[in-house]
Amino acid sequence: MTSEPKQKALLIEKKLGEFVVGEIDIWKPPPGQLLLRVQAVSLNPVDWKLQKRGVDEVPTILGRDFAGDVVEVGEGVTDFQKGDRVFVQAADVGAYAAFQQYALTLSATTAKIPPGFSYDQVATLPLALSTAYVGLYNNTPHGFGISPPGPGISADNAGTPILVLGGGSSVARLGNYLSYRNSVIQLAKLSGFSPIITTASLKHTDFLKSLGATHVFDRNLGSTELAAEINKVTTKPIQYVFDAISLPSTQKIGIDILASGGKLALVLQLAVDVPEDKTVVEILARSRVPSNIHLLEPLYHDKISGYIANGYIKPLTFEVLPGGLAGIPGGLARMEADAVSGLKLVGHPQETP
Numbered sequence: 001m002t003s004e005p006k007q008k009a010l011l012i013e014k015k016l017g018e019f020v021v022g023e024i025d026i027w028k029p030p031p032g033q034l035l036l037r038v039q040a041v042s043l044n045p046v047d048w049k050l051q052k053r054g055v056d057e058v059p060t061i062l063g064r065d066f067a068g069d070v071v072e073v074g075e076g077v078t079d080f081q082k083g084d085r086v087f088v089q090a091a092d093v094g095a096y097a098a099f100q101q102y103a104l105t106l107s108a109t110t111a112k113i114p115p116g117f118s119y120d121q122v123a124t125l126p127l128a129l130s131t132a133y134v135g136l137y138n139n140t141p142h143g144f145g146i147s148p149p150g151p152g153i154s155a156d157n158a159g160t161p162i163l164v165l166g167g168g169s170s171v172a173r174l175g176n177y178l179s180y181r182n183s184v185i186q187l188a189k190l191s192g193f194s195p196i197i198t199t200a201s202l203k204h205t206d207f208l209k210s211l212g213a214t215h216v217f218d219r220n221l222g223s224t225e226l227a228a229e230i231n232k233v234t235t236k237p238i239q240y241v242f243d244a245i246s247l248p249s250t251q252k253i254g255i256d257i258l259a260s261g262g263k264l265a266l267v268l269q270l271a272v273d274v275p276e277d278k279t280v281v282e283i284l285a286r287s288r289v290p291s292n293i294h295l296l297e298p299l300y301h302d303k304i305s306g307y308i309a310n311g312y313i314k315p316l317t318f319e320v321l322p323g324g325l326a327g328i329p330g331g332l333a334r335m336e337a338d339a340v341s342g343l344k345l346v347g348h349p350q351e352t353p
Ligand SMILES: NC(=O)c1ccc[n+]([C@@H]2O[C@H](COP(=O)([O-])OP(=O)(O)OC[C@H]3O[C@@H](n4cnc5c(N)ncnc54)[C@H](OP(=O)(O)O)[C@@H]3O)[C@@H](O)[C@H]2O)c1
Pocket: 044, 045, 046, 127, 128, 131, 165, 166, 167, 168, 169, 170, 171, 172, 199, 200, 201, 202, 204, 219, 244, 245, 247, 250, 266, 267, 268, 283, 284, 285, 286, 335, 340, 341, 342
C-alpha cells in the first residue's frame, strides 16, 4: 500500500487559534497552476492581524510572500517547467499560502527569479511591492491612476512632488540589496516624481535617499511643522500623498498637507474626515481582486524579473528566522510588538524540524 505524500504546514486549526506546525497532504496543481517547493517566505503585518482577528474558514494556512522551485505543472501550462526558480504573491490562503513546504500558484501571476538573486531576496518583495504598485498605478478609486512605468522607464511625472508618509515601512520602501523597504519610493523614482519627500525615523535617512527619496523628515513632526519643512523644498502644491502607515494620526497629516484636488492613498481604512475637494483611495493589494488583475498579472508574469535584473527594483534587507515554519510565530509576534525596524523577516519552510 502506498500513502499520499505529506508535507509540514503552519496551520490555524480553529478560529482565533494559535499557529501550530502540522502534517497535511501535498496539493495537486489544477489546470493552469503550478506546485512549488517553498524555499523562502517573508512575513507581513497582515499575517498576524488575520490570526488575531480570526479566520472564518479553518483549518487554514496563511502567508503572502514566497519563493521556490516548480516541482509539478498543471495541464495547459506552457510558460513554466519543472525546476524553474520562481516567486509569488499568494493568490489566496490555504493551498495558495506561503507558510507550508509545498504551495500552489497560478502560472499567470508567477514571476521567474532573475539569475544571481536568491530565494530570500525575492521573497521580501511581493505584497509590499503590490501595495505600492496598486496605490500608484491602479485607476481611482483603487489608486492614484497614473501610468505604470513601461519597459524603458517613464518620467511622465517629472517635476511632480509626492509625499510618502512612513518611509520606514516595507510598503513605503523596497530597498537595495543590503536593505529593505519602501516600494513607493522606488516606484515614485521610476515614475519620475520629484521631489520625493518622506517621513521616517531619521536613522533611515541615508538609505531612503539611496532608494530615491530627495528629502527625509522626522516621522514625529506634526502637520504644521512638516508643512513648513516641505514649503522650503517646493512651492508646488502636493497633489499626491501616499500614507504607508495609515494610522489616524498619519491620515490626518496626509489630509492636512494634501493640496486641493489632490489624492491621498491609504493602506488601512479611512479614519478621518475628508474635505470635498480632496480624494482618498483605499488600497487593496490582494492579487486576485478583480480590480487588480489587469495590473498585477503583467507586473509579475512579464515585468518584475526584468525590473529586478536591471536594478530598477531592489530586494529588501532581511533576517532569516531559525526553525523553519516553527520560527514564524515568534517573528510575527515581534512585528506585532513593533520590534522590527528596517528589516524583513524571512523563514525557510524546508528547515522545519
Ligand atoms: N491595504 C493593503 O492591501 C495592505 C497591503 C500591505 C500592507 N498593508 C498595511 O500597511 C501597513 C504597513 O505594512 P508594512 O508591511 O509596510 O509594515 P512594516 O514594514 O512592518 O512597517 C513598520 C515600519 O513603519 C514605520 N512607522 C510606524 N509608525 C509610523 C509613523 N507614525 N510614522 C512614520 N512611520 C511609521 C516604522 O518605521 P521607522 O523604522 O522609520 O520608525 C516601522 O519600522 C500595515 O498596517 C499593513 O497591514 C496593507
